Amino acid sequence: MEPEIFSRTDDESTMLRQIIEATPNAMLMVDPRGRITLVNTQTEALFGYSRDELLAMDVEQLIPERFREHHTYRDGFFDRPDRREMGAGRELFGRRRDGTEVPIEIGLNPIQIADEQHVLASVIDITERLFVQAIESAKHADRMRRSILDSLPFSIIASDADGTIVTANPAAERLLGFDRDELVGSPIGALRDSVDMPLLATRPDAVDEREVDYSRKDGTTIPVNEAISLIASDDAEVTGVLSVAYDITQRREAEAFIRHMAHFDFLTDLPNRTQLFERLDHDLRLAVRHGRGVAVTMIDLDHFKRVNDSLGHHVGDELLVKMAARLRAQVRPDDMVARLGGDEFVMVFTGFDSSEQLQRRIASVLKAIPEPMVCSGHEIIVTASLGIATYPLAGSDPTTLLKHADAAMYQAKKAARNSYRWFEPSMLDATNDKLAMAAALRHALDRDEISVSYQTQVSLETGRVVGVEALARWHTSDGRDIGPDRFIPVAEDNGLIIQLGEWVLRRACADTMTMSQEVGFPLTLAVNVSPRQFHDRSWLDVLQRALDESGLPADRLELEITEGIFMDDPLDTIDVIQTVRSLGVSIVVDDFGTGFSSLAYLTRFPIDKIKIDRSFISDVVVDAADAAIVNTIIVMAHTLGMTVVGEGVETSAQETYLRDRGCDVAQGFRYSRAVPPDAIAAAIGS
Ligand code: C2E
Ligand code: MG
Ligand code: MG
Numbered sequence: 001m002e003p004e005i006f007s008r009t010d011d012e013s014t015m016l017r018q019i020i021e022a023t024p025n026a027m028l029m030v031d032p033r034g035r036i037t038l039v040n041t042q043t044e045a046l047f048g049y050s051r052d053e054l055l056a057m058d059v060e061q062l063i064p065e066r067f068r069e070h071h072t073y074r075d076g077f078f079d080r081p082d083r084r085e086m087g088a089g090r091e092l093f094g095r096r097r098d099g100t101e102v103p104i105e106i107g108l109n110p111i112q113i114a115d116e117q118h119v120l121a122s123v124i125d126i127t128e129r130l131f132v133q134a135i136e137s138a139k140h141a142d143r144m145r146r147s148i149l150d151s152l153p154f155s156i157i158a159s160d161a162d163g164t165i166v167t168a169n170p171a172a173e174r175l176l177g178f179d180r181d182e183l184v185g186s187p188i189g190a191l192r193d194s195v196d197m198p199l200l201a202t203r204p205d206a207v208d209e210r211e212v213d214y215s216r217k218d219g220t221t222i223p224v225n226e227a228i229s230l231i232a233s234d235d236a237e238v239t240g241v242l243s244v245a246y247d248i249t250q251r252r253e254a255e256a257f258i259r260h261m262a263h264f265d266f267l268t269d270l271p272n273r274t275q276l277f278e279r280l281d282h283d284l285r286l287a288v289r290h291g292r293g294v295a296v297t298m299i300d301l302d303h304f305k306r307v308n309d310s311l312g313h314h315v316g317d318e319l320l321v322k323m324a325a326r327l328r329a330q331v332r333p334d335d336m337v338a339r340l341g342g343d344e345f346v347m348v349f350t351g352f353d354s355s356e357q358l359q360r361r362i363a364s365v366l367k368a369i370p371e372p373m374v375c376s377g378h379e380i381i382v383t384a385s386l387g388i389a390t391y392p393l394a395g396s397d398p399t400t401l402l403k404h405a406d407a408a409m410y411q412a413k414k415a416a417r418n419s420y421r422w423f424e425p426s427m428l429d430a431t432n433d434k435l436a437m438a439a440a441l442r443h444a445l446d447r448d449e450i451s452v453s454y455q456t457q458v459s460l461e462t463g464r465v466v467g468v469e470a471l472a473r474w475h476t477s478d479g480r481d482i483g484p485d486r487f488i489p490v491a492e493d494n495g496l497i498i499q500l501g502e503w504v505l506r507r508a509c510a511d512t513m514t515m516s517q518e519v520g521f522p523l524t525l526a527v528n529v530s531p532r533q534f535h536d537r538s539w540l541d542v543l544q545r546a547l548d549e550s551g552l553p554a555d556r557l558e559l560e561i562t563e564g565i566f567m568d569d570p571l572d573t574i575d576v577i578q579t580v581r582s583l584g585v586s587i588v589v590d591d592f593g594t595g596f597s598s599l600a601y602l603t604r605f606p607i608d609k610i611k612i613d614r615s616f617i618s619d620v621v622v623d624a625a626d627a628a629i630v631n632t633i634i635v636m637a638h639t640l641g642m643t644v645v646g647e648g649v650e651t652s653a654q655e656t657y658l659r660d661r662g663c664d665v666a667q668g669f670r671y672s673r674a675v676p677p678d679a680i681a682a683a684i685g686s
Helices: 010-022 041-047 051-055 127-151 170-176 197-201 249-263 273-290 304-311 313-328 355-368 398-415 427-432 434-444 484-494 497-519 538-550 564-568 570-582 598-604 614-618 624-639 652-660 677-685
Strands: 026-030 036-039 090-095 101-113 116-125 155-160 165-168 207-215 221-232 238-247 294-301 336-341 344-350 373-375 378-380 384-391 420-422 450-459 465-475 524-528 557-562 586-592 609-612 643-647 665-667
Touching (some): 010 036, 170 238, 221 249, 249 273, 273 336, 273 398, 304 564, 313 355, 313 378, 384 398, 398 420, 398 427, 450 497, 450 677, 484 497, 497 524, 497 538, 497 677, 557 564, 609 614, 609 624
Parallel strands (some): 465 524, 524 557, 557 586, 586 609
Antiparallel strands (some): 155 238, 373 378, 450 665
16 A cells, blocks of 8 residues: 555645755655655765766665665565565665765655656664664673673683783682772782793683682682683784682592592591501501511400490490590501501501510500490490501511401400400411311211310309300311311301201200219200391291200200390390290300490390309409499399309309309309210219
8 A cells, every 4th residue: 555645746746855855864766767866965965976966876876785686676676565664764774975884774655656656765874873872782781791790700800911900800809808909900920820821822712721829818828720811802912811710629628538538537537448558568668678667456346346236326436436536645656546447446556666665555555445435425345356466577568467467366356355466377277267167167067076065054052063054166077176266156157057056956955964864963054046046937946846855844954145136136036035935945145244235135135044254254353343343243133033153263262252242153164164975974073
């Protein structure tokens, strides 16, 4: 719909000319062939052509050449007027007479004159408008940039080519503690080592990243990761350097922590195995050079598992931490305490001049360990077994020394609580052939290498033998006697204890009937049962069958269990104990007192009898603490209706002490060692 605003009279065409002349814009009329037919003064001014020149030109000549191709007049605008935006402002460029370009906005209006389609164009010079817009948008962009810079968490510092700071963002202020005003104008070299500019310049637009320390206002330094890039002008001249940096204190700390973790034990913060080996290796090199000694001491806490099991892991952990501190207090700067894991510690002593000196230091460690300590409100006395291996006698490399210290520790553990052993080559057999022993033990039963010996138990009231304890013996085919302390743990490890235990039980029940006949009065029988057997249900059938087959009355059979059983699985333990007792068989707690918070069990479990561990009995007449423990155990047990046995009684003084305190039964070398069943009558007669 082309608006027909003009008629075709001359008057009207004059009027049109006058209107065009009066408008502030450049106006020009173009005929269907693209020729300019009418212009106003403003058009002359805008394009720099005179009116006559313009009226002789094609409109295309007012458009820069590069746009002409796209110009719509070419492809017949007047045939397809609908293709053309009429009225609306379009921004394009005009071409002046002098060849310069001018940004313009044009509005097009179709006009019908003498059946021909003409176009009236109004042209506005928008140079100024664009300029203002450009400034506006530049301002906006700058504000954008500024606010981005201000909110970035990175420190951003720009310096000029001389290294003078020209700007810095708030993150830089925060990082360094300087205000922007203090930073601007000062040399960036005051903040950190200068950058090798030429090097950087060889790689244009390269970003160089490095870790450096920035100096802060308060004199401290802060580690940062700094990315440096060059600021270059359009013609590639370096005008400055942009330093973008962020604080890497935390990362550094994390790295240091990881390095620490690789060498130190997490719980106690003592050096770990890795660090121990490194240090020991170093110490040994020095020792070789200076001809001095190095002693490696393996320390294993006694019954530590029981602390964990009975008081909880947090108490166990607390104990380890306190023990670590205690051990650390015992060493000199050149010595070392390390934790190998679990309850195993290693102390390395260096710089001692004589073995007496070393002995004194070890003695002081041994004295410090069992000092009472309070962990989460529990007073705990923990002892340890020590094994010592010295360079050069027991080895000259870390691995050998540690292995030998371990073998010595194993021997100490076997012997008694809180003791130590020096490494001797013979100790190696004990640990080395554990595997061989396990294999040999498998055949021991078939080959009749296992037997049972019996040790008497004496009533302290009457002085008469009342019963026997069955103790397993292993006499190997090649003539060696291996004690139960060595082979029972192996049998427990490989599961053979089930078979072995069954065999001992049946053998002992049968033997007891025979022995009772021989001595002429009914003996009671005590049989040791290991935890593994105890939790095996089929074992209850084995028990019943042993009684049935032998004819031993159930009330003459006692089963000896250790405190550890209560910690394994308390509910199951109570269940088994009750079943056993319902058969008429008694339950005895063996080695009583070596566990922790032992007395508490007495009230919780249905127990008939307790055997005070021989480690207490051995010192009962000389050690006030042991005496106090023994007294307490006897009183408590009697209060709870239990019988008390003192085990390992060797002297009359011990016997007298126990009898005076009301202990019921005694067992020990004072009366008899364990003997084969056919020797029991003789043992009792003597
Ligand atoms: P236990 O049940 O506490 O047995 C007492 C141990 O102390 C026996 O050692 C015995 O010979 C020893 N002993 C007795 N009186 C004295 C004394 O006056 N002084 C000294 N120094 N020692 C004395 P043995 O026969 O070497 O047995 C060691 C442990 O092996 C036993 O300790 C027991 O826990 C275990 N054991 C022995 N036979 C068996 C068994 O058939 N089954 C199970 N599960 N364990 C057994
Ligand atoms: Mg026993
Ligand atoms: Mg015992």
